[in-house]
Amino acid sequence: MHGSPPNYLTARTTIRSWLFSTDHKRIALLYFASITFFFLIGGLAAVLIRLELVTPAADLVLPDTYNRLFTMHGVIMVWFFLVPSIPTTLGNFVLPLMLAARDLAFPRLNLASWYFYIAGGALTVLALLLGGVDTGWTFYEPYASAFSNGYVTLAVLGIFLSGFSSILTGLNFIVTTHKLRAPGMTWYRLPLFVWSLYSTSVILVLATPVLAMTLLMLVAERVLGIGIFDPALGGDPLLWQHMFWFYSHPAVYIMVLPAIGIVSELVPAFARKQIFGYKFVAWASVAIAAIGFLVWGHHMFVAGQSLYASLVFSFLSYLVAVPSAIKVFNWVATLHKGWIRFDAPMLYAFGFIGLFTIGGLTGLFLAALAIDVHVTDTYFVVAHFHYIMVGGSVSAFFGGLHYWWPKITGRLYPEGWARAAAILMFFGFNLTFFPQFVLGWLGMPRRYDAYPPEFQIWHVLSSAGASTLAVAYAMPLFYFFWSLVWGARAPANPWGATGLEWLTGSPPPARNFERTPIVVRGPYDYVEGQPRPQAENV
Amino acid sequence: MRGFPVWPVEAGHYAGEMDALFIGLVIVTVLTAGFVCFLLIFFAARYRAGHDADRSHTIEKTWRWEVGWTTASLLIFVGLAVWGADLYLRLYRPPKNAVQIFVVGKQWMWKAQHPGGQREINELHVPAGRAIRLVMASQDTIHSFYVPALRVKQDVVPGRYESMWFQADRPGRYHLFCAEYCGTDHARMGGWLTVMAPRAFAGWLRDRGGQQSLAAQGEQLFHAFGCSGCHGPGGTVRAPDLNGVYGGPVALQDGRVVSADERYVRDSILMPKSEVAAGYDPVMPSFAGQVGEDDLAKLVAYVQSLGRKGAG
Numbered sequence: 001m002h003g004s005p006p007n008y009l010t011a012r013t014t015i016r017s018w019l020f021s022t023d024h025k026r027i028a029l030l031y032f033a034s035i036t037f038f039f040l041i042g043g044l045a046a047v048l049i050r051l052e053l054v055t056p057a058a059d060l061v062l063p064d065t066y067n068r069l070f071t072m073h074g075v076i077m078v079w080f081f082l083v084p085s086i087p088t089t090l091g092n093f094v095l096p097l098m099l100a101a102r103d104l105a106f107p108r109l110n111l112a113s114w115y116f117y118i119a120g121g122a123l124t125v126l127a128l129l130l131g132g133v134d135t136g137w138t139f140y141e142p143y144a145s146a147f148s149n150g151y152v153t154l155a156v157l158g159i160f161l162s163g164f165s166s167i168l169t170g171l172n173f174i175v176t177t178h179k180l181r182a183p184g185m186t187w188y189r190l191p192l193f194v195w196s197l198y199s200t201s202v203i204l205v206l207a208t209p210v211l212a213m214t215l216l217m218l219v220a221e222r223v224l225g226i227g228i229f230d231p232a233l234g235g236d237p238l239l240w241q242h243m244f245w246f247y248s249h250p251a252v253y254i255m256v257l258p259a260i261g262i263v264s265e266l267v268p269a270f271a272r273k274q275i276f277g278y279k280f281v282a283w284a285s286v287a288i289a290a291i292g293f294l295v296w297g298h299h300m301f302v303a304g305q306s307l308y309a310s311l312v313f314s315f316l317s318y319l320v321a322v323p324s325a326i327k328v329f330n331w332v333a334t335l336h337k338g339w340i341r342f343d344a345p346m347l348y349a350f351g352f353i354g355l356f357t358i359g360g361l362t363g364l365f366l367a368a369l370a371i372d373v374h375v376t377d378t379y380f381v382v383a384h385f386h387y388i389m390v391g392g393s394v395s396a397f398f399g400g401l402h403y404w405w406p407k408i409t410g411r412l413y414p415e416g417w418a419r420a421a422a423i424l425m426f427f428g429f430n431l432t433f434f435p436q437f438v439l440g441w442l443g444m445p446r447r448y449d450a451y452p453p454e455f456q457i458w459h460v461l462s463s464a465g466a467s468t469l470a471v472a473y474a475m476p477l478f479y480f481f482w483s484l485v486w487g488a489r490a491p492a493n494p495w496g497a498t499g500l501e502w503l504t505g506s507p508p509p510a511r512n513f514e515r516t517p518i519v520v521r522g523p524y525d526y527v528e529g530q531p532r533p534q535a536e537n538v
Numbered sequence: 539m540r541g542f543p544v545w546p547v548e549a550g551h552y553a554g555e556m557d558a559l560f561i562g563l564v565i566v567t568v569l570t571a572g573f574v575c576f577l578l579i580f581f582a583a584r585y586r587a588g589h590d591a592d593r594s595h596t597i598e599k600t601w602r603w604e605v606g607w608t609t610a611s612l613l614i615f616v617g618l619a620v621w622g623a624d625l626y627l628r629l630y631r632p633p634k635n636a637v638q639i640f641v642v643g644k645q646w647m648w649k650a651q652h653p654g655g656q657r658e659i660n661e662l663h664v665p666a667g668r669a670i671r672l673v674m675a676s677q678d679t680i681h682s683f684y685v686p687a688l689r690v691k692q693d694v695v696p697g698r699y700e701s702m703w704f705q706a707d708r709p710g711r712y713h714l715f716c717a718e719y720c721g722t723d724h725a726r727m728g729g730w731l732t733v734m735a736p737r738a739f740a741g742w743l744r745d746r747g748g749q750q751s752l753a754a755q756g757e758q759l760f761h762a763f764g765c766s767g768c769h770g771p772g773g774t775v776r777a778p779d780l781n782g783v784y785g786g787p788v789a790l791q792d793g794r795v796v797s798a799d800e801r802y803v804r805d806s807i808l809m810p811k812s813e814v815a816a817g818y819d820p821v822m823p824s825f826a827g828q829v830g831e832d833d834l835a836k837l838v839a840y841v842q843s844l845g846r847k848g849a850g
Contacts, residue, residue, distance in 0.1 A: 337592075370629060371622060
C-alpha cells in the first residue's frame, strides 16, 4: 500500500474513522462484518435443527429448545441477514459508484441506519441469550401475546429498531437514484442492479412502517393487555396475519429483487454481450415490487379467510410470477451468441437461475388453491422459500461478492477455490432442500422436532446436504481472508465490464472518482465480446 | 428407516384429483426448468469464450420474443390458477347430508364428539363412503387439522367455528397432524384418523355407545344453564322460540338477515348483543367464560336438533 495514492481503506486508519465514517464504502464494510456475524448465528441454529431431525425421535434437544432454535434461525436470517444483506453491503458500496456519485444522498443517515441495525440486533441477541423466543419468526397470534413464555417483547423491539435501518436505507437509495446520477446517466442507461435496488427501496419505505405498527400492536397487547389480536381480549387473530403478511410478503421481494439485480449484472458481464430485453428486465422489477403488495393473502388459504379473497389472491399470485419468468427468459436469451466466461461469479449466476426457476415454479404449486390446502405449513413451503432465499438470494449475494471483491478490497480472490465453492454450494443446496419438497408432499408438517419414521430417509439426506452446504459456506470465509493478505493486486477493471464502478481504482479513492465521468451509452455495451465502458473521459 | 416413500398414501376424497393437479404442475415445472437448464447448458457450451461459433445475426427485435414468452407464461399460469381454484371451490362446499362431528383443538390434543355422544381424543373414527363435516373450535391458540392422506387441512382459529369436510373411501389408519405451530408439544399434537367399513363403524359406535346423544346432552345443559327459562315454553322473558330456527334465515334488529348456522348459535350464546333477532330486546346475558367449547358443541347440537324438529 506504500507508494500508491490513498484509497478509501487507507485514507484514515483509526477505529473512530471507521465507526463514525459517513463514507458509503466504509459503512458497507461495517454492514458486511455485521451480517456475516448474524449469518453465522442463524447458521448455527440451522445446524442444530438439522442434527435434531436426523432421527425421528426428539433426542438431541428439548422440544422447547427446538422451538427456540427455529425461531432464532428465522428471526436472525430474515431480519438481520436476508433483508439487509445485499442492499446494505453490495448496494451501499456499488450504487454510488454505478451512478458516479460522491456518496449516497444522506451519508449521515446511512451511518445512522447501521446503528439502528446494530441496536436492533443487540436487543434481539439479548432476547436469545436470556432464554430465547418460541413463537416462530411469524409471531402468530394469539400465541405470541398470550401463550409464549419467551422474550417476545425484547425480540420484537429489536426487529422494530432494525426496521428503521431498512427505511433509512430505502429512502437514501431512492433519493440518490433520483438526484445523484452522473451527467448523461438517463434512467434507461442505469445498470439493472440500480433498477432492482430502486424497486426494493420502494418496498422498504412503504412496507416496513406497516411491520413497525404491527409489532408495536403486539407489544401493546402483550405488555399492556390491550385487545387487538387475542380473541380472549376481543381481538382477531387473522388481523395479525393480514398485517404481518402485508409486510412479510413484499419482504420476500426485498430479499430477492436485489439478487435478481446482481444476476442481471453478472450475466451480461460474463456473456460479454448486451443484456436481452433491457427495458423488460428493468420494468419487471418494478412490476414485481408493485404486484408483490397485492398477494399477501396467499399465506392464508386455510386460515379461515373468505373464499372470494382466496380466489383473488391466488390469481394475483400467478400474475406476480409472470415478471419473474420474463427475467429468467431474458437472462437465458442473453447467453445466445455471447462470449461466455465461467469465472466464479458466473457460476453463481448459473446456479441462481436454476434454483430461482425451481423456487419460482414450486411457488405455482402453492398458489394453486387446492394444492396449497395440502402442502401449506409443510416442508414443501420450507423447501420453496429456501430455494428462493438461499438458492436464490444467497447464491446471488456470493456471486456479487466475488464480482465486486476486487473492487472492494483491491485484491483478487483465488479463482479455483472460488469455483469449487460455487459448485459445492449448488450441490449441497439441492441435497439439503430438494428432499424437503418430497417431505412436504408426503405431508410432513413444519416446526416438528419429532416425526413418523417413514419420513426419516429424506431428513437424513437433507441433513447430509446441510453439512455439505456448511463446508461450502465456510470456504469463502477462508479464501477471502487469505486474499486480503496474499491475493494478487486487482486492476481497476479485472472482468472487462462496462459499468462506471470499473472506471475508478480498485479499491476506489475516498471520493470515488477523481473526475466525474460523462456517461455516453447504456450499461452493457459489448461489440464482438469487447466492452465499451459507459463513460470515456475518466 | 423405512425405504424411500415418494407419494403420500391416499384415503380417497379429492386425493385422486389433487394428485392429478399436482402431476400437472410437476409436468409444467419439469418442462420449464428442463428447457431453461437445457438452454443454459447448450448456450454455455456453444458460445463459450474462445469457441468458434456463428455469432452473426444476433436477435435485434427483442419485443417479439418478450411478447411471446410473456403471453405464454400468462396463459399457462391462468390455466393453472383456474384448475386449482375449481377444485378448491368443490372442496370448500360440503354436501347437505354430511355427518357432523365436533372437534376441539387445545394444547396439545384433538378432542372429537360424535352425534351419538361418543368422545375420543387424538383419534377420529369415521365410516368409509360417508361425507363427514367437522365443526372445529380451538380452546387456546391456533391449531390446524391436517390429514395428508385426504389432502385436507384447516386452521382452527380460537374465538370462532371453522368447518371442513371430507369423504374417506379407503378403510385404514391415517396420520392426523396439527399443522399450525402451537407451542411445546406441537409435534406431538396428533394421532390417527381411522376409516372403517360402514358396518364395522356401526359396531364401533355401539361398543362406544351407552351415552346420550350430543343433542340430548345439549338439552340437559340447556336446562342447567337456565336457557330454557326464557327460550323454553312458558318462559317469563320474551325470547325467541328456538324450534325450527336452525338453518333458516334470521332477521336482525339492525335490518340484516343472517343464516342461523353453528356460527350464529355460538356467537349468540357468547355475544348475545351482537346479533339480536328482530322484535326482541337485547336482554340476554353473555355466557362467555362460563360455557367451554365442549359444552358449546352440545348446545349447538341441541339447537340444531330443534331446527330439524321444527322443519320436519
